[in-house]
Amino acid sequence: MKIGLIADLHVDRHIDLTPNDYAKVLSQSVRQHEVDLLIIAGDIANRNDIVVDFIQRLEQLTDITIRFVPGNHDLWTSEDQPSTAEILQRYRDMDECLVGSPYIINDAWAIVGNTGWYNYSYASSKFTQERLARGKFYGATWQDKERIDLPYKDLELAERAVEHTKEDLAKVGDRQIILVTHVVTHPQFVVPLPHRLFDFFNAYLGTSKFADIYHHYPIRYSVMGHVHFRKRLTDQDIEYICPCLGYPRQWRTADISREMTQTLQVIEI
């Protein structure tokens, strides 16, 4: 079975192309790679209605099973939108959402997913926890501070994400696991320090709290997004994969088909 992996599609961020164009291009890549099941590791769009429509459209076009975890952007709210908690519940009510509902592939394999949350662990130690909790650095504000309205602090969210992931891991027995998070869970996937901006903003990229999970559960693959890298790394028999499409300005070419096909990673189980 071939499983396709992709993250950070940001289908509403292109000047010329629509979310439907992204769905068409991704479905072509899925066909080209002969993928049987597709995992999206978060950040489909900035609005939940676009996220839901995109997944439905992609299912129509590909006719394969799709599973996703919401990214931080997928959870953003605004004045005319439901709260983040309501948006998360909307996703959880979908069959395609992995949060709270692991996907059992067969007797040997399962997919477990959670957005995860950052716990500031990858920032430079020169910043205090209070400063990082404010999210402001040289006139720039980490946008989750303004667009996420959950009633928990980041460090509480990071803890809760680990607990919820463990609850879902317990549901899949002793199967081998493909773990999907949106935020980064491995130190080699954040921006190398020192860095003018990411000394600070690395705080919001990942969590160190999943280390325990890798030690205690049979994780074989760990899929993540959020950092807009495209990178694979094997560490202690676990393959970490970060298959981010990212924003058009971050692409190497202007050709979406080429970028999509190069970004989509495939694992075979």
Ligand SMILES: [Fe+2]
């Ligand atoms: Fe993203």
